[in-house]
Amino acid sequence: MIISLTVNGEVRDVAVEPHYLLSDVLRDRLDLTATHVGCEQGICGACTVLVDGQSARACLLFAVQMEGHAVTTLEGGAPSAELRALRAAFHTHHAQQCGFCTPGILMTFAAYLRDHPDCDEAGVRAVLGGNLCRCTGYGPIVRAIMAASAALREVADV
């Protein structure tokens, strides 16, 4: 069957079977490989993308459910202010080592920082609990997200 969805701002018609996962369709049919698959069970969070602006596990969605919806991946078009701030802070704070879990964390917090401009560390930690990282011990990730949030507030205050 052919579904029509918006991916990174472009309308795409894709031929899929009903049991195809969104994560597989993004990666294998649309060549958007920034979305990583770590568990296919919704636990590790590496495959997190935005669906209509809200973070969602691409491995827990069937592609057919995306008919008429908008999906944003890490590759997606012009990066938001949140994504730009997160990238800069992740680099400065050494918040990724192997980098495999990183796209899911960036997408999760691109949405979270947009919706919670005044977030505190407890809030960030609660949300980050949905992403597994095996390299860093999470400390640098928390610091980077807090720094990104502070940088965004600074820009907003100007």
Added chain:
Amino acid sequence: MSEREAYVGQPRPRREDHRLLAGLARYVDDIKVAGALHAAFLRSPHGHARIVSIDVTAALELPGVVTVVTGEDLAEDVTDLTVAPPIEGLRPTSMPVMPVDRVRFQGDLVACVVAADRYVAEEAMERIVVEYAELPAVSDMFAALRDDSVLVDEALGTNLVARRVHRAGDPEARLAAAPRVIEAEFHQQRQTHAPIETRGCIAQWDPGREHLTLVIGSQVPHPLRTQIVRRLGLRDSQVSVSSPDVGGSFGQKIALYREELAICALARRLGRPVRWKEDRMENLLAACHAREQWCRTRAAVDDTGRILGLTLEMVEDFGAYCFYPANYISEVVGIILTGQYGIADYGYEIRVALTNKCGVGPMRAPMAMASWVMEGTLDVIARRLGLDPAEVRRRNMLADQALPYAMPGGETLLDVNCAETMETALDEIGYAAHRPHDDGRYLYGLGLCNVVESTTYGSRFYKNSGIGGSGHEAARIIVEPDGTVSASVGMAAAGQGYETTFAQVVADGVGVRPDDVAVTLGHSDTSPYGMGSRGGRGATAGGGALYLCAAEVRAHLLRLAAHRLGLNATDGLGLRDGRIVWVRAGGSEETGLDVADLARTAYFDPLALPEGMRPGLEFYRTYDPPPMTFSNSTHACRVRIARETGRLEILDYLVVENCGTVINPLVVHGQQAGAVAMGLSGTLLENVVYDQAGRNLSATFADYTIATVADIPAIRIIARATPSSRTPLGLKGMAEGGVMGAIGAVANAVNDALSVVGAQVTCLPLTPMRLHAAIHDGIGRAAQGQEG
């Protein structure tokens, strides 16, 4: 800032980050190969069974299926893996690429489907009909070592695959004569690496060139190539191994696994590219496990807590198949156990058992248990004798003047700074004011763990220990015609930031800017043959080889520069950020020449070179590190345990780290914190569980829990450095000690807290359930004692 150490030591953010953060990284499964077929493996649902028959007819009928093969089919194409190094007490083992008539663990290979896409391959897999005759399984290593046990490998006639004994002095005589003998037990549970990127590979056979290319996340591209070549009957020049970005490994991506070899064989047989991506259940069930070890120490002590003699008994569960010599992991625990303590009379006996479980391999700090066992033993001694644990450590610790020290395990300890490291930690954690106590709701404890971390193993270590293999590493540096520098070593990265740190080393060695140094890694054709990334050898072996090679590059460039300047010798000339300068007191003066000028001469105007200098600027250099380098650290933590729930909280976690010269503090801090986190995750949560029939009960991330952000406390790291006296730049390595220290510090803190109620734990992980039981057993015992 000295001329040679301008960039080494700088906390430079990593150059790898851009592609990772932009979503432009290329992990195996991101790499498209036109026309590639997809493989899926059918695995045994049983812990132990005979394969009576396999019917693949229905699978082959599914449109899109290209082939289905069994162990019998592949046996023609691939020779068996025989692990038989000449090590006393080690029994040789052998395994085919896929089992032919018997499966030995749940997840063992039964058949492989190759199809047009992964969905079809998996559907076809479900159509394969296998008749099994289930056999009794043994999933407990102690049961496996009993005479009446089921045999995991019938060819061996026993499950005792290795038994190793070592003696220094006469520990038994010390135990017999000692005023007191104190015993302690330690049981570490089975764990697995669980990189967030599972295994996977793409194999392509070029029938015209008769050449195999394997794209695979690997720590060791060249040793992997050697394995492939041997098993497939090819020559080294017929195989290329390319390791792209790797999404974590932690020791899992070293061995050549059977799935990967089967994919290579199938690509050659079919003449078409074949790819495989492991799913998470396969990774947890059947990739590689680790750490399942039991230890018992017996210490002969005097009344002051001084250890007069020590023995270690160790049993390790190696699972169903040997991808490594079975003594390889536990032997290092035996060798380094005594660490920084002066114990002349010492012996160990190691027994390694086969069981009907997934095979095991090294996992970040494979020798991690050593620190917990040694430091836990010291705590038990202190508790039994009513002494202060830190004081017992002081009484047994080697004085700085005793270094270098011939350890009773056979290695030489040097360039460590143990006493000062521990005292700093004691001050920082507030040791003097601490007493284990109970406020009615919580039990409070403090734990110490001194760590001596064996980081880099040279060839001499492998030879001495009988493990075999080389510890050398190889570097290649090319000054390109435009004056930029390309550098490579045989190591492949899995998140360590080698591209950044090695560029800093090469920049200092040659005298150029890091931004002008490209570091390419992970391809067996373009990197020199090296032993790859494992243990803590990256900085010392890889960085050391590069630094030595870079020094040769610098000397060559300076000779060429001197000639261009009309000089007979290089005296007074230096290389700074790619420019040839006169080195003057208090500064330098430009000569007007730079590396690009010299490169142009070397490549395009060879007649302008000095007499005897050949055109071109390519350099190759190998380096074999000392037998072993050691870093040391002290971990200290304060914990509290809720009496009602057994919940453990880490209130403060501190490490005083004493590695060698630090190349990049940002990266080193990241490695140290990451290692502590992995150690904590293993100590608190992770547990591979098998039932008695050999069924794995923990093959999803919901059951095999690894630490989330909620489980890892703030980790305070106090960075110290004691450079090695025997390696280039004083490098030592440091990325595993965090695991070693975390296990010991937390377990010791918990036992300190539990001592308040007269309880103790000797088994990991330290789950709330286990701690709750320990607390209430302890209270129960205490109550009975009072009544009696």
